[in-house]
Amino acid sequence: MKPExxxxxxxxxxxxxxxxxxxxxxxxxxxxLYSQFENRSREISREASEQLLSQTVISLxxxxxxxxxxxxxxxxxVIKRKDxxxxxxxxxxxxLYEANKDKLxxxxxxxSETGELAGACPISAxxxxxxxxxxxxxxxxxxxxxxxxxxxxxxxxxxxxxSQRYNWVISLSRSVDLTRDGAAMRGVLLVDMNYSSIVHLLxxxxxxxxxxxxxxxxxxxxxxxxxxxxxxxxxxxxxNNLLAVSYGDQSTEEVFEGKRRMVAVKTxxxxxWKLVRVVPMEAFRSGMITTRxxxxxxxxxxLLVIILTNRVLSDRITMPxxxxxxxxxxxxAGNMYPDIYIGGSLEVEHLGRTLASTVEQSRxxxxxxxxxxxxxxxxxxxxxQSQINPHFLYNTLDSxxxxxxxxxxxxxxxxxxxxASLFRISLSRGKTIISIGDELKHAQNYVNIQRIRYKNRFxxxxxxxxxxxxxxxxxLVLQPILxxxxxxxxxxxxxxxxxxxxxxxxxxxxxxLEVTDNGPGMPEEAAARLLTGEEREHAKGSGVGLINVHxxxxxxxxxxxxxxxxxxxxxxxxxxxxxxxxxxxKENCSxxxxxxxxxx
Amino acid sequence: xxxxxxxxxxxxxxxxxxxxxxSWRMLKISGSPEYRSVSVIVDNSTSDRWIAFREGxxxxxxxxxxNISFVSTDVFKSAEEEAxxxxxxxxxxxxxxxxxxxxxxxxxxLLNALPQPSCVLAVFGISxxxxxxxxxxxxxxxxxxxxxxxxxxxxxxxxxxxxxxxNGPVRRVGILTGDIKLKDMAxxxxxxxxxxxxxxxxxxxxxxxxxVPDSRALSDKLSExxxxxxxxxxxxxxxxxxxxxxxxPAKCPDLTGIGCSEQNITNIDEGWIxxxxxxxxxYMGYHCVISLSRKLGTYSxxxxxxxxxxxxxTKDNLYDEDMESxxxxxxx
Numbered sequence: 001m002k003p004e005x006x007x008x009x010x011x012x013x014x015x016x017x018x019x020x021x022x023x024x025x026x027x028x029x030x031x032x033l034y035s036q037f038e039n040r041s042r043e044i045s046r047e048a049s050e051q052l053l054s055q056t057v058i059s060l061x062x063x064x065x066x067x068x069x070x071x072x073x074x075x076x077x078v079i080k081r082k083d084x085x086x087x088x089x090x091x092x093x094x095x096l097y098e099a100n101k102d103k104l105x106x107x108x109x110x111x112s113e114t115g116e117l118a119g120a121c122p123i124s125a126x127x128x129x130x131x132x133x134x135x136x137x138x139x140x141x142x143x144x145x146x147x148x149x150x151x152x153x154x155x156x157x158x159x160x161x162x163s164q165r166y167n168w169v170i171s172l173s174r175s176v177d178l179t180r181d182g183a184a185m186r187g188v189l190l191v192d193m194n195y196s197s198i199v200h201l202l203x204x205x206x207x208x209x210x211x212x213x214x215x216x217x218x219x220x221x222x223x224x225x226x227x228x229x230x231x232x233x234x235x236x237x238x239x240n241n242l243l244a245v246s247y248g249d250q251s252t253e254e255v256f257e258g259k260r261r262m263v264a265v266k267t268x269x270x271x272x273w274k275l276v277r278v279v280p281m282e283a284f285r286s287g288m289i290t291t292r293x294x295x296x297x298x299x300x301x302x303l304l305v306i307i308l309t310n311r312v313l314s315d316r317i318t319m320p321x322x323x324x325x326x327x328x329x330x331x332x333a334g335n336m337y338p339d340i341y342i343g344g345s346l347e348v349e350h351l352g353r354t355l356a357s358t359v360e361q362s363r364x365x366x367x368x369x370x371x372x373x374x375x376x377x378x379x380x381x382x383x384x385q386s387q388i389n390p391h392f393l394y395n396t397l398d399s400x401x402x403x404x405x406x407x408x409x410x411x412x413x414x415x416x417x418x419x420a421s422l423f424r425i426s427l428s429r430g431k432t433i434i435s436i437g438d439e440l441k442h443a444q445n446y447v448n449i450q451r452i453r454y455k456n457r458f459x460x461x462x463x464x465x466x467x468x469x470x471x472x473x474x475x476l477v478l479q480p481i482l483x484x485x486x487x488x489x490x491x492x493x494x495x496x497x498x499x500x501x502x503x504x505x506x507x508x509x510x511x512x513l514e515v516t517d518n519g520p521g522m523p524e525e526a527a528a529r530l531l532t533g534e535e536r537e538h539a540k541g542s543g544v545g546l547i548n549v550h551x552x553x554x555x556x557x558x559x560x561x562x563x564x565x566x567x568x569x570x571x572x573x574x575x576x577x578x579x580x581x582x583x584x585x586k587e588n589c590s591x592x593x594x595x596x597x598x599x600x
Numbered sequence: 601x602x603x604x605x606x607x608x609x610x611x612x613x614x615x616x617x618x619x620x621x622x623s624w625r626m627l628k629i630s631g632s633p634e635y636r637s638v639s640v641i642v643d644n645s646t647s648d649r650w651i652a653f654r655e656g657x658x659x660x661x662x663x664x665x666x667n668i669s670f671v672s673t674d675v676f677k678s679a680e681e682e683a684x685x686x687x688x689x690x691x692x693x694x695x696x697x698x699x700x701x702x703x704x705x706x707x708x709x710l711l712n713a714l715p716q717p718s719c720v721l722a723v724f725g726i727s728x729x730x731x732x733x734x735x736x737x738x739x740x741x742x743x744x745x746x747x748x749x750x751x752x753x754x755x756x757x758x759x760x761x762x763x764x765x766x767n768g769p770v771r772r773v774g775i776l777t778g779d780i781k782l783k784d785m786a787x788x789x790x791x792x793x794x795x796x797x798x799x800x801x802x803x804x805x806x807x808x809x810x811x812v813p814d815s816r817a818l819s820d821k822l823s824e825x826x827x828x829x830x831x832x833x834x835x836x837x838x839x840x841x842x843x844x845x846x847x848x849p850a851k852c853p854d855l856t857g858i859g860c861s862e863q864n865i866t867n868i869d870e871g872w873i874x875x876x877x878x879x880x881x882x883y884m885g886y887h888c889v890i891s892l893s894r895k896l897g898t899y900s901x902x903x904x905x906x907x908x909x910x911x912x913x914t915k916d917n918l919y920d921e922d923m924e925s926x927x928x929x930x931x932x
Binding site: 008009012129152154155157164166168228229230231233234236286289290293294296297300301303304307308311 | 615626656659862865880918919922928929
């Protein structure tokens with residue numbers, strides 16, 4: 001069984017439709033906005049990384065430049081000008097060391113050939129067991145004499161430090177020309193930079209709590225500084241430095257150890273060192289979580305506002321419709337005088353007005369139907385009464401009696417025949433619609449009886465188009481008119497002077513029957529009143545007025561049909577019957593009997 | 601109609617719930633990260649032997665968002681004294697503790713004072729299996745490695761094969777220990793003795809006084825029973841041994857020891873000690889924090905033991921790249 005579909009109110013439909021459209025639009029816009037924001041944030045993060053690297057590299061280069069200047073000063077201003085056989089380097093070295101001791105650990109100069117110390121500061125007590133010629137910085141300086149060489153960070157292992165300190169240094173070495181006893185010879189100038197200066201500088205950069213960090217490596221990818229260098233040594237964490245060294249000075253996204261991260265690289269001038277900034281995408285994403293929640297809140301708040309606004313708007317928009325609906329419901333419930341709401345938008349107001357008009361028309365129609373039915377009932381009753389008018393019957397029977405008593409048997413038989421025919425047609429098996437032929441016959445029966453009763457004081461002639469005989473007419477239409485004509489027209493006529501003429505002809509689609517008498521007639525005003533119901537004095541006659549005939553015709557055939565009276569004072573009167581030309585057959589009769597004249 | 605009204609109210613309630621949840625999450629995220637505080641209690645905190653350990657702790661704290669408070673302490677005279685410090689730190693709101701037990705603790709005073717779910721022991725000396733997580737070296741292995749280095753002069757690798765060492769003559773070995781009533785020291789001694797017996801070396805004496813002696817006491821011991829090799833199983837005794845070598849270089853036997861202080865590194869550098877077995881205290885400190893962080897996060901009662909690796913340092917490998925990083929974690 002198909003489930004019953006329960007209709008939803010227009011307000012809910014409207015509210016849901018608005019909300020759905022708004023939500024879809026909002027989600028789409030939010031997604032778009034979030035994507036844009038994410039891309040922009042990533043771009044900003046990339047730019048920030050590159051900026052941070054640039055600034056750090058500048059500081060680093062500045063520091064390294066200073067160290068090279070120290071080396072240059074020592075070489076060009078001191079070593080080149082001295083013969084080491086006569087002079088030592090101690091004093092100048094001390095000055096340079098003191099000026100830069102926060103960045104330096106030591107300055108030393110060695111003879112290349114022997115590895116013997118030419119001069120050193122601040123400590124010059126060389127460890128017996130150490131051979132400088134085996135140390136990397138020395139070998140590099142000897143191999144490439146034109147260049148400065150920066151070593152990897154290491155613990156200085158040259159001098160016997162009475163304070164038993166072990167200093168982490170980065171050795172800046174270069175090949176230098178020495179003079180001893182006037183002879184030129186090669187040497188190596190070593191400036192041991194304080195590694196802690198670089199560590200301090202980079203530690204300050206590594207304060208990012210979101211997981212991003214900066215590390216420094218040499219041109220071969222060996223780590224110089226890393227905030228988790230000890231953990232890398234322990235194998236607790238790994239770094240992608242060997243691959244990162246191949247990256248250019250740009251930002252790259254890579255996947256390392258299953259994690260996506262953004263890597264920005266910047267090369268430090270002269271040394272070939274590379275400063276690398278690593279930002280895990282996870283950290284970046286976690287930064288976006290706040291934005292994501294903010295977007296959710298904005299969407300939720302907007303949704304709330306939309307729902308409430310939609311609720312109010314749809315309520316206001318649909319209010320006239322709902323009121324109208326309530327009016328209809330009240331009407332449906334049987335209230336014939338509902339309070340129809342007329343208001344709201346143009347369309348709804350129009351609907352209201354139309355409904356109000358419809359209700360009014362309906363009510364009028366109902367009233368009309370009631371009146372009509374009442375009229376019909378009354379007229380039918382009156383028609384029935386006319387069929388059995390006791391005076392007429394009494395008078396006729398009385399006339400027949402006299403005829404029999406007067407031994408006028410043929411007249412009596414004639415009279416009885418006429419009366420029988422009259423009653424047969426009057427009854428018509430209960431039909432209301434009969435043919436004009438029958439109606440004329442009925443009229444003829446009637447006037448024949450009346451003429452005998454009135455001893456032929458008047459003449460009645462019939463001149464009806466025979467083509468009309470087979471058309472429909474409401475029964476007993478002519479008889480009351482003839483009765484009126486006889487009672488009001490022929491009563492005062494001398495014997496043989498009275499004339500009643502019944503004519504019938506077609507006028508277009510309509511049929512016209514006219515009953516004309518030459519009686520005293522009546523004033524036009526009185527004739528006009530005959531059909532309004534105001535002239536209901538029945539001094540004589542069957543008591544069935546013209547109005548009754550008029551109404552019966554209109555009830556059956558429509559308001560455009562019926563009677564009309566033309567009165568000529570002292571000259572007589574004509575009653576004109578207008579009928580539609582409806583052929584008399586079974587179907588038409590049934591329709592007209594059922595009151596469905598429109599379908600005929 | 602009524603149903604639609606209820607649905608609307610439900611929808612609005614759901615939206616309010618979403619707003620409330622998102623706001624709460626946003627506030628939680630935007631707030632500063634929650635740092636927990638952990639107190640570290642060791643014997644004589646100013647000693648330079650804790651430098652690497654402390655560095656490891658700080659690195660671990662940085663990784664795990666833990667504030668490390670290295671409590672200033674003097675030399676503890678008793679377990680009660682250390683237990684009092686532990687209680688004070690707990691009163692001060694420490695979320696966790698990393699404790700190095702000061703010595704034998706038979707009464708249980710120290711262990712009873714420890715908050716078991718949030719405590720990790722950095723063990724250098726304890727008499728029994730503690731009920732809390734420990735981070736310590738494999739003392740038996742370390743003792744054996746030191747003994748092997750002492751009698752063979754070869755690096756004792758982790759893959760060494762047991763049994764007598766074939767090269768070199770059998771030598772007389774004098775062993776200096778800490779308090780052998782402590783479980784770790786006993787294990788260390790056992791490892792050394794087992795190796796020495798297997799290698800055929802003779803243990804002429806084992807010396808483990810209650811307090812750290814001076815070099816004269818050692819001199820007396822050697823005068824009593826000379827030894828070719830001195831093997832120290834404790835940092836302080838290794839210093840004493842090196843002091844003796846400085847004072848009487850001519851008479852001094854070959855020295856091998858266990859230790860991690862900067863003084864003993866200098867002793868290696870200067871040649872007074874031939875080999876030094878050094879536990880990776882940086883690793884130890886780091887793993888103490890990691891282990892404690894796991895406990896603070898999960899409150900797991902599962903005991904976890906992180907074996908701390910060790911290296912054998914000689915004058916030849918002292919300045920190797922990896923060795924430098926391990927021995928000198930602090931950049932001055």
